[in-house]
Amino acid sequence: MSASTNPSPSATEVASEDARQQIKLLTCKEDAYSGVIVEIDEPMDSTSFVLRLKASILQWKQQGKKGVWIKLPIELVNLAEPLVKERFWYHHAEPKYIMFVYWIPEGPNTIPANASHQIGVGAFVVNDKKEVLVVQEKSGLLRRKGAWKFPTGVVNQGEDICAAVVREVKEETGVASEFVEVLAFRQNHKAFFGKSDLFFLCMLRPVSSNIVIDETEIEAAQWMPFEEYSAQSSVQNSKLLKYMSNVCRAKIDGHYAGFAHVPTNSLSDQRKRYLYLNAGGLERSNSL
């Protein structure tokens, strides 16, 4: 109260300012949104950690900082309880750390949401004889006695969709292939701990034909005439699989354009990023 009516600091404030100078503040980096990021990398007892944390927050507040991010490695989990007591909450976690977050200003926070989707891929690998590469899996929800399906898998963190689908086909069946197009994709919710998933149906061109299955995941694999795959009751009785099968047939027949991948990178950033688009449609427009 006195601070707002009287510009000179009170005795208590001077004393606490004095004490604070002796407390080693937490080392932090600044982000582009007036936030600070702290990576805790040395063991601390919780009492001295809380003192350092409180003094640091006071300083960040004076500096007009907003979000405070604290990355806590799993071996320092003893500091998780003190952080929660200081009103930090969880932003996300990975196997070896928890990212805590705190919002300094009054009012609603603009902390960005955590990752929300897992990305799956399915491979339509078709050769010149209109035979498609199909597998039977050893486990999983989709396991059905006798039903043959396209190879599928999950995109690894940091992996391109076009690379992930080629990798999965190679791992499961031993067949080498080249990415051609994304033919369609499907979004699904509450697939996995409340998270959503996006599943990309991709067309691949095989560059080898010999099958060597991954015994841990796959029961059997074979090249099968596309119409035989499509006629299976497991396909015909699923609205989704039937749609996807019709898309594949339209592609074989030459009537369907999916999204090819083109590399793009901005001037400021040399990392390669793929843009997926209807390359034929764009070409027709550009050639006018």
Added chain:
Amino acid sequence: MSASTNPSPSATEVASEDARQQIKLLTCKEDAYSGVIVEIDEPMDSTSFVLRLKASILQWKQQGKKGVWIKLPIELVNLAEPLVKERFWYHHAEPKYIMFVYWIPEGPNTIPANASHQIGVGAFVVNDKKEVLVVQEKSGLLRRKGAWKFPTGVVNQGEDICAAVVREVKEETGVASEFVEVLAFRQNHKAFFGKSDLFFLCMLRPVSSNIVIDETEIEAAQWMPFEEYSAQSSVQNSKLLKYMSNVCRAKIDGHYAGFAHVPTNSLSDQRKRYLYLNAGGLERSNSL
């Protein structure tokens, strides 16, 4: 050792079996992959928690269980340290809980990965006069003095892409619109705490034209002739934005087919799931 050579239990084993019967095992549900899921929902001191946990794991091991999932609410963070000491690790976290995981069998685990992607949307809202809805944002990395951009935003957890982009346009500019197609998408890595993102460029048809901007996020918004948007140096100097702008022009010119959304749901599951595909290409094939 004795257990494997002698079928009758040792004295120690009988004693520990006896003790275990008096320890209340943790309540769990089973999952479809020989795993168990525990939701801790009552306060416990860490000593009795560890006793119950050890006894439970012993039982699950005997039952041939593999993965153990423990969902720990933030108010019971005092049990995080004991879990880590018992060799649990983090699978993921959301603001109010951490999901711990543990693998009982010898050998590598088949625990599925955490969500890896955030989903962004960009809106190409174009009217009959070939005017496009553009905004200037108040903050963010893409803020550039004088540059006009498409409205963009992040897909909420559980939200469809086709709904998210309509919502973002309405929130930022007040303009009501209908989803038409995904025109292209781009995958980017290490965008956000090591996570990846997928950005979907969507075409929308406006059903209102009056602009009322969201003052907290948006500096200004207007309807702008498409060629004026496209001619901006911010677009022409970015390989990515130039590509996307060319895709939009091809769409205006009628030479480009993106992916429309069709609802699908399987027999076993009545939740609506959207499949995005080249509807015109599929139609041409079906009409043969």
